[in-house]
Amino acid sequence: MVGLYQLSEEHEALREAVRALAEKEIAPHAAEVDEQERYPVEARDALARSGFNAVHVPEEYDGQGADAVAACIVIEEVARVDASASLIPAVNKLGTQPILLSGSEEVKKLVLPSIASGEASASYALSEREAGSDTASMRTRALRDGDTWVLNGTKAWITNAGESTWYTVMAVTDPNAEKKANGISAFAVHKDDPGFTVGPKERKLGIKGSPTCEIYLENCVIPAERIIGAPGTGLKTALRTLDHTRPTIGAQAVGIAQGALDASLAYVKDRKQFGQRIADFQGVQFMLADMGMKIEAARHLVYTSAAASERGDKRAGFIASAAKTYASDIAMEVTTDAVQLFGGAGYTKDFPVERMMRDAKITQIYEGTNQIQRMVMARALLKG
Numbered sequence: 078m079v080g081l082y083q084l085s086e087e088h089e090a091l092r093e094a095v096r097a098l099a100e101k102e103i104a105p106h107a108a109e110v111d112e113q114e115r116y117p118v119e120a121r122d123a124l125a126r127s128g129f130n131a132v133h134v135p136e137e138y139d140g141q142g143a144d145a146v147a148a149c150i151v152i153e154e155v156a157r158v159d160a161s162a163s164l165i166p167a168v169n170k171l172g173t174q175p176i177l178l179s180g181s182e183e184v185k186k187l188v189l190p191s192i193a194s195g196e197a198s199a200s201y202a203l204s205e206r207e208a209g210s211d212t213a214s215m216r217t218r219a220l221r222d223g224d225t226w227v228l229n230g231t232k233a234w235i236t237n238a239g240e241s242t243w244y245t246v247m248a249v250t251d252p253n254a255e256k257k258a259n260g261i262s263a264f265a266v267h268k269d270d271p272g273f274t275v276g277p278k279e280r281k282l283g284i285k286g287s288p289t290c291e292i293y294l295e296n297c298v299i300p301a302e303r304i305i306g307a308p309g310t311g312l313k314t315a316l317r318t319l320d321h322t323r324p325t326i327g328a329q330a331v332g333i334a335q336g337a338l339d340a341s342l343a344y345v346k347d348r349k350q351f352g353q354r355i356a357d358f359q360g361v362q363f364m365l366a367d368m369g370m371k372i373e374a375a376r377h378l379v380y381t382s383a384a385a386s387e388r389g390d391k392r393a394g395f396i397a398s399a400a401k402t403y404a405s406d407i408a409m410e411v412t413t414d415a416v417q418l419f420g421g422a423g424y425t426k427d428f429p430v431e432r433m434m435r436d437a438k439i440t441q442i443y444e445g446t447n448q449i450q451r452m453v454m455a456r457a458l459l460k461g
């Protein structure tokens with residue numbers, strides 16, 4: 078039966094188009110981007126030229142209005158060749174999702190068209206050094222002053238900081254709120270706002286092409302209308318955002334794992350030991366089978382979670398955490414096995430699998446560590 082539990086023709090066509098672009102324009106630079114720890118400008122330009130930089134932006138804001146599954150497919154296919162580059166569409170979605178969920182028409186019109194066109198990009202600033210998993214304990218403050226908000230504080234670990242134009246910043250507006258979570262608001266901050274600066278790049282294990290920096294807000298003044306949603310709703314918006322974007326981290330993990338499996342399949346057919354292809358050893362075949370099986374399962378969970386977020390399914394939060402956790406855990410397993418299948422060669426920079434193994438690790442950490450995801454899932458299960 079056509080259409081029963083399968084992706085649409087449009088989704089498959091999108092995958093084909095992104096894969097072709099990724100192989101031609103992004104893959105050739107991936108090793109150098111990692112080695113030189115530089116922003117993947119070739120990927121940025123290619124994605125913007127083809128309209129794959131932020132497919133999720135709705136048509137009324139000059140975007141393509143692609144659904145959540147389509148956004149995952151774009152991220153997955155880019156991650157298959159370069160995880161750092163996949164953070165361009167992923168973080169554009171993460172940075173703008175709070176605006177899509179809670180922003181005023183004015184903020185939407187201000188930010189979204191420039192993201193859709195590729196002229197600008199967006200980052201998401203929730204974490205602080207002392208407020209990682211425990212987001213509600215953040216200390217960055219925003220004070221209302223006439224027609225403006227004045228922000229002070231330091232946000233940490235901000236992906237694509239320095240490259241992005243817009244920053245969705247969560248800050249405390251009511252330090253006396255009975256529940257800390259209800260005293261936090263969200264704001265759209267522009268890179269040229271007075272008092273906004275970006276710190277040095279973190280020196281990281283992987284995703285080296287994606288800058289991660291602190292951002293400093295020192296008497297940073299923004300117009301009052303740039304608040305996203307009502308005062309006190311910022312953390313709620315930030316966490317609802319993650320229900321929509323954890324599937325995209327799952328997609329990134331699936332893409333990295335698929336890239337590692339594809340590289341492994343090519344290698345085992347070529348490499349000979351004991352007078353035969355290593356692909357002919359059953360021990361190797363069983364490893365390949367497990368890698369393929371895990372990726373297949375993760376991919377289904379990721380698309381299901383993306384569709385649930387799009388529908389506003391009441392289980393979307395649970396499924397999003399499940400997808401992010403499962404996909405990132407298997408990405409770590411699959412990439413580690415890929416290095417194993419390459420033997421000594423896998424441990425060198427002559428092949429892409431060591432980079433993929435390093436890149437996979439972050440998917441278990443950001444947008445909430447996998448321990449925090451398990452807390453979210455258990456809470457949802459126990460609540461019933």
Ligand SMILES: Cc1cc2nc3c(=O)[nH]c(=O)nc-3n(C[C@H](O)[C@H](O)[C@H](O)COP(=O)(O)OP(=O)(O)OC[C@H]3O[C@@H](n4cnc5c(N)ncnc54)[C@H](O)[C@@H]3O)c2cc1C
Pocket residue numbers: 200201202203204206208209210211233234235236237281284289439442443444445446447448449452
């Ligand atoms: C490369 C990179 C990019 C990032 N990008 C962004 C970004 O763009 N925007 C942004 O806002 N943030 C970003 N982050 C921050 C990221 O989301 C946090 O690092 C993450 O949420 C964990 O917070 P933490 O680092 O403070 O770790 P901690 O919260 O200190 O956790 C340390 C360990 O303790 C465990 N732990 C903590 N609490 C519990 C608990 N209750 N139960 C069980 N275990 C627990 C954690 O799972 C972890 O293993 C990024 C981080 C990195 C490394």
